[in-house]
Amino acid sequence: MSHSNQPGRQEAGSIPRVLISADRSSSGKTTISMGLMAVLVSRGYKVQPFKVALDYIDPSYHTEITGRFCRNLDGYLMDESGILDVYTHACETDGGADIAIIEGVRGLYEGFESLSDLGSTAQIAKILRCPVVFVINARSITRSAAALIGGYKNFDSDVEIAGVILNNIGGRRHAQKAKEAIEHYTGVPVIGIIPRDPSMQISMRHLGLMPALEGRRRLGDGGFEDRLHGIEEIINKGIDVDRFLDIAGSAKPLKVPENNIFSPAVINAVPRPIIGIALDEAFNFYYRDNIDLLELAGAEIVYFSPVNDPRLPDVDGLYIGGGYPELFAAELEANESMRAAIKNASAAGMPVYAECGGLMYLTEKISTGVPGKGTYHDASMPESTYLMVGALPGHTVMGQTRVVSYNIGTLERDCPIGKKGNSFKGHEFHHSEILEIPDDAEFAITLSRGTGIKGDRDGLIVNNTIGSYAHLHGAAYRELAGSLVEAARKFRDSRASGQMYE
Numbered sequence: 001m002s003h004s005n006q007p008g009r010q011e012a013g014s015i016p017r018v019l020i021s022a023d024r025s026s027s028g029k030t031t032i033s034m035g036l037m038a039v040l041v042s043r044g045y046k047v048q049p050f051k052v053a054l055d056y057i058d059p060s061y062h063t064e065i066t067g068r069f070c071r072n073l074d075g076y077l078m079d080e081s082g083i084l085d086v087y088t089h090a091c092e093t094d095g096g097a098d099i100a101i102i103e104g105v106r107g108l109y110e111g112f113e114s115l116s117d118l119g120s121t122a123q124i125a126k127i128l129r130c131p132v133v134f135v136i137n138a139r140s141i142t143r144s145a146a147a148l149i150g151g152y153k154n155f156d157s158d159v160e161i162a163g164v165i166l167n168n169i170g171g172r173r174h175a176q177k178a179k180e181a182i183e184h185y186t187g188v189p190v191i192g193i194i195p196r197d198p199s200m201q202i203s204m205r206h207l208g209l210m211p212a213l214e215g216r217r218r219l220g221d222g223g224f225e226d227r228l229h230g231i232e233e234i235i236n237k238g239i240d241v242d243r244f245l246d247i248a249g250s251a252k253p254l255k256v257p258e259n260n261i262f263s264p265a266v267i268n269a270v271p272r273p274i275i276g277i278a279l280d281e282a283f284n285f286y287y288r289d290n291i292d293l294l295e296l297a298g299a300e301i302v303y304f305s306p307v308n309d310p311r312l313p314d315v316d317g318l319y320i321g322g323g324y325p326e327l328f329a330a331e332l333e334a335n336e337s338m339r340a341a342i343k344n345a346s347a348a349g350m351p352v353y354a355e356c357g358g359l360m361y362l363t364e365k366i367s368t369g370v371p372g373k374g375t376y377h378d379a380s381m382p383e384s385t386y387l388m389v390g391a392l393p394g395h396t397v398m399g400q401t402r403v404v405s406y407n408i409g410t411l412e413r414d415c416p417i418g419k420k421g422n423s424f425k426g427h428e429f430h431h432s433e434i435l436e437i438p439d440d441a442e443f444a445i446t447l448s449r450g451t452g453i454k455g456d457r458d459g460l461i462v463n464n465t466i467g468s469y470a471h472l473h474g475a476a477y478r479e480l481a482g483s484l485v486e487a488a489r490k491f492r493d494s495r496a497s498g499q500m501y502e
Helices: 029-042 057-066 080-092 121-127 143-155 172-186 212-238 241-249 288-296 325-334 336-347 357-362 480-497
Strands: 017-022 047-052 071-073 099-103 132-137 161-169 190-195 274-278 283-285 300-304 317-320 352-355 365-368 384-387 395-411 423-435 442-449 457-462 465-468
Touching: 017 029, 017 121, 017 241, 029 047, 029 057, 029 099, 029 212, 029 241, 047 057, 047 080, 071 080, 071 288, 080 099, 080 121, 080 288, 099 241, 132 143, 143 161, 143 172, 161 172, 161 241, 172 190, 190 212, 190 241, 274 480, 283 357, 288 300, 288 480, 317 357, 317 480, 325 336, 325 357, 325 365, 325 384, 336 352, 352 357, 357 423, 357 465, 395 457, 442 465
Parallel strands: 017 099, 017 132, 047 071, 047 099, 132 161, 161 190, 274 300, 274 317, 317 352, 352 465, 365 395
Antiparallel strands: 365 384, 395 423, 395 442, 442 457, 457 465
16 A cells, blocks of 8 residues: 555545454544544545444544544444445545544444344454454553453454554553563554553543534634644554554455445436534534435435524424533523424424434423432533423433433334334434323334333324434435435425425
């Protein structure tokens, strides 16, 4: 692989790629991945980032650093063709990438089952024929690190551990002993030594890192850039970046599909229906693939801020994703004109799809700091209740409930995200619950796996407004984009004819 600043455009199947994994969570792979991306971008590489599993927060930093939208790869939700579709599409957009860096999740072999690699980082490594650079939190270990690498290397011969990065190293003697042992006993080269350094830490939230948008808000542009630049300097000094690039260049050619779910569709309907997507500090949990698929299905996308904008743009449908509305509840309540506009649009029959944080926003009110319910991530959260949109019934309470799980659901009625009988695999993670739901409230989703809103029900629905704790990915639930765009098109046409959309 050339290490010049102008690597040249390549097809997705031949792009150098590397997967960064570890033996467990909190080993430092996220910060190291961020630093490596920053170093390569500074050298002129177009870096395409990926994240294994369904996290939103790590990808927000990857996107911020590389200038290319990070994509998620999940072997439980997506079949092999879906993974290849997402990988290929990402690598070939925006003029193509020079290198793909994939950050793993948890330990290399952790997945959905104990006796298979389903849903694991290892599964993605095998599907993408991707060499692995393994991060070890080497605090307090030296020779034992060799046993650790040997065990991981021999556990699955189809997974290639091609390099090791030692993190949390206390000094030169510590580094020398660990490196010597690993290379002698396993034959795997140690390509990086990262010292213990508090500047390698990124602020945490209750479900992961602080999102990049919020990081900028809290630290300011200068403080945020300084933090990222400090990480980049440590990585540039501690890792042999040329050897890292050689490992990426050693990836075997990958056969990618010629046609996939991202193949451009023939759009005959003009003008396109307009879908407004909420995007700001409170709502920023989106899979970029979902937005791409909405556009490919015929939608025009506009963005708006429930926190900052006084009114809705002129749209035919709304998509309000996840985030942390509880942290910005006062600002959301204060924006009365926006809350009223969304409620009026919902009452008029506009299709509105809301996931998790969006669901919370659409309920009648949110309570934080409730006595006996805990404050779970921020002891400064006030005990207070804030008025929300009220398009959906219920009272959202932030509490000790912690749900992190895949879910499986079936639509029990036609709605903006699909037809009755459609089934999906999705996921949910939240610390809230919705109380005071009327007995006659309607739900569009029945879950066979997962927690949902009430019992086995999810997808609280009023008119054409549906809110769910389930997060959906368009490469796994392929009806999502087309259904929402069609619902928006029907609403636009009904509004133009003066008829109420049903």
